[in-house]
Amino acid sequence: MTSSRVPRILIVDSEPRWSQAAKRALREQGKYNVESVADIKAALDFSRANDFDLILINAALALGRDKSKFEEIVCLYPDKVLVISDVRSISTAIKVFKMGADYAEKPFEPRRLVELVANRLQQAYGATI
């Protein structure tokens, strides 16, 4: 990704209120292009058709019955998938790390989410974003 491009973020969560709040908080920053989908199958279709810089996936969806599709997403986007867990769970984190993705607890406040995303993108691309 070049510094001139607007980072693209995909939010995958079946909880519409959280998805909407997250999308709004990130869009308010005015520097991200944010999409959201409610299930892993749609996420896989979306990630095949687009080029995302960060994909935030709800842990319950990632490790649920569509786990193999989640694994495909991780293969498509190594180091760009962040699994967000509703509750702090070391077992979930271990599963996620073993599958090659990263793990974080779901931030309650939109401000924390914005920080989390900014940190992730900065880690991935340096200080240009």
Place this chain on the structure above:
Amino acid sequence: MEMFSQGRPRLLIVDDQKNWREALCDMLDPVYEIATATSYEEAKRQLWQRAFHVLVADQRLVDADVTNIEGILLLDEVAKLRDGTQTIIVTAYPTVEAAKEALRGRDPYAYDYLLKRPEEGGPFNIRQYRARVKEAVEKAIQLRQKATTLDFSVSAVVAGLTYDWIAEILFPGDTITHGIREDVRQIIHRLLYPFQPIAPGIGNAWSSEPDQFCEILCWSRGHGQAVLVRVGKEQCSLNARQVEWLKHNWRLVKYEELLSVPIMGVSYTIDGMAFEDCASLVDNKKHGK
């Protein structure tokens, strides 16, 4: 020849607490050959001395130090080995950060991170532990079978070094004792573990005599990689500059590269024959010429 034998899968179990160290051994089927270590240093030493299929390491190796994650630091050593050894971290003090350190970006040598006290409660999950060890051993065997694709750029090899020269490289500044010479011998053993001998009967001329050269000719067939530690009691015409060259080229060389290494073709002769013709050397050896 011992170094190439498959034998029983070998495990190294590391825990500073005696009861856990013994339990982690006792819970496993008796099909494994198990070595144990109580500290980071001891485990590190053993890892470099012998090839293990699986390392099972407790995360905190100094119980009194709550920040200690030396078990995880052992993964850095396993990473350097690059021989397919698999690692399972066990811990009673799991954190997301430690699990991440133990698992993320550590393919293909980090296998699992197991909790001594499961999150959902109850005792250590013995069935899961046994299964993970078994799977990890299988993965190690699989990786070793295609070992050369793992890029064995570990400091392998050399022609014409005595044990003492090798010891100088590996243990710079140390006084070279019999113990160090023995370590060097073990290390060479371990480096050569994934390779096949070029021909039967070659590769077993071991000695820890200070000026005795060892003789090993191994070749990972079909992958263009050779391991060659050729040496012998007989005179060889290495001058100081050539010795320096060898010290700086202590590494795995490709077979083709091997043939073009000047020291072998030009200065080094065995039984009156230039070294560059490796294959005919082996043939001659076989026929006792």
